[in-house]
Amino acid sequence: MPLLLVSNPVCGNGTGHQFVQQHVVPLLEAAGHKVDKVVVTTEPGHAGRAMADEMQQTTEITLVLSSGDGTLQEVVDACTKNHWAACRSNRKFVISLVMIPTGTANALFSALFPPTQGDVDLVAYKLKSVKAFLEGSHTIPLTLAVTSIEGPGGPRDVIGVVVTSTCLHASILHDSEELRHEIPDMSRFKIAAANNITRWYGGKVNFLAARSGHVYIYDGPFEYFLATPNVDRLEPAFQITPLKSRIPPEDKTMDAVVVRPLRDKAIQGSSEDDRKKFSNTAKAILMGAYQQGSHVDMKYGDNGAMVVAEGEYMVEYLRCGGWEWIPDDDDAAAHLLCVDGAIFRIERGGKASCCTLEEHEGPLVRVYA
Numbered sequence: 001m002p003l004l005l006v007s008n009p010v011c012g013n014g015t016g017h018q019f020v021q022q023h024v025v026p027l028l029e030a031a032g033h034k035v036d037k038v039v040v041t042t043e044p045g046h047a048g049r050a051m052a053d054e055m056q057q058t059t060e061i062t063l064v065l066s067s068g069d070g071t072l073q074e075v076v077d078a079c080t081k082n083h084w085a086a087c088r089s090n091r092k093f094v095i096s097l098v099m100i101p102t103g104t105a106n107a108l109f110s111a112l113f114p115p116t117q118g119d120v121d122l123v124a125y126k127l128k129s130v131k132a133f134l135e136g137s138h139t140i141p142l143t144l145a146v147t148s149i150e151g152p153g154g155p156r157d158v159i160g161v162v163v164t165s166t167c168l169h170a171s172i173l174h175d176s177e178e179l180r181h182e183i184p185d186m187s188r189f190k191i192a193a194a195n196n197i198t199r200w201y202g203g204k205v206n207f208l209a210a211r212s213g214h215v216y217i218y219d220g221p222f223e224y225f226l227a228t229p230n231v232d233r234l235e236p237a238f239q240i241t242p243l244k245s246r247i248p249p250e251d252k253t254m255d256a257v258v259v260r261p262l263r264d265k266a267i268q269g270s271s272e273d274d275r276k277k278f279s280n281t282a283k284a285i286l287m288g289a290y291q292q293g294s295h296v297d298m299k300y301g302d303n304g305a306m307v308v309a310e311g312e313y314m315v316e317y318l319r320c321g322g323w324e325w326i327p328d329d330d331d332a333a334a335h336l337l338c339v340d341g342a343i344f345r346i347e348r349g350g351k352a353s354c355c356t357l358e359e360h361e362g363p364l365v366r367v368y369a
């Protein structure tokens, strides 16, 4: 099976490729694994093209990937689309990933290898997937999520494995990209969150229950909406969908987290004052995600007070097979959509639909862990 190494030299703090040369290549070579091809990406899209080229030659690839979640998304997207294109010839592609977490958030890696304090900067921690590969450890198959986005020029399918979101999370990812050069670490997400915390988003969500096909309709306004097919966290310590690891799913599903401010009895309407008032609740929910995912246990009291034993859960948490997001026409911010960090804009009058792929519907993408 060919061994391909793809390295993004600009992700994270820009030292990833140096790490690969210093630690990864020598380790592979010492264990007798010859790297057949090295691709150092020169621009967005390059990693996906490299995978597509490789898939012309062979159906089974071991990919050593040094990057964050965005480059991983490009790879998964390219592999799935090439798999679909080749389906008529009945070729089943198998991609075995060896991950080096050199990006900023490294959500998938940190969900597979939950770090303890201080771990993330250690060389040995970053080499955990390489070690698993060298020891021939088991691999974990990934659930692929396909989001179909209605935009100018027709619908577009985007495949992801980490997170699909709208509302606050999509706004954070959108705004934080502009801060990337100024603030290369994860604190740019916190700044973008603070700038957007009082915003609410108009729209409607239809959740599709796994297997039964039942639909649950949720009306806005929304503050937060995201779904994760494989991870319980989006940063090493930000466990936004903690039930993914506490109660592992048996089938191809996603865990979704929804926050709708009008469920808080202390919030009377959608005025500026209401939004300011609710921003404290939103902050408490986000802080809860940083405290081992405690936000999923928080409840509203009668007067809207937080963290009491009785009352409604502040966060609505669903395990589903898919969903549709239909933004209100007149709410421009509600038209933003994020797939694994990449930002898209839903066409006015359009919607985005997301569902997980069953095993036979896509390539097998698995990670050494």
Ligand SMILES: Nc1ncnc2c1ncn2[C@@H]1O[C@H](COP(=O)(O)OP(=O)(O)OP(=O)(O)O)[C@@H](O)[C@H]1O
Binding pocket: 008, 009, 010, 011, 012, 013, 041, 042, 043, 044, 045, 046, 067, 068, 069, 070, 071, 072, 074, 102, 103, 104, 105, 106, 107, 341
């Ligand atoms: N040579 C390059 N120059 C500019 N951009 C590049 C280059 N190579 C790859 N890219 C782009 O860099 C972007 C960021 O990479 P990636 O998402 O993997 O890291 P990150 O954003 O630092 O980490 P994370 O997604 O885990 O927070 C990707 O969208 C990818 O397309």
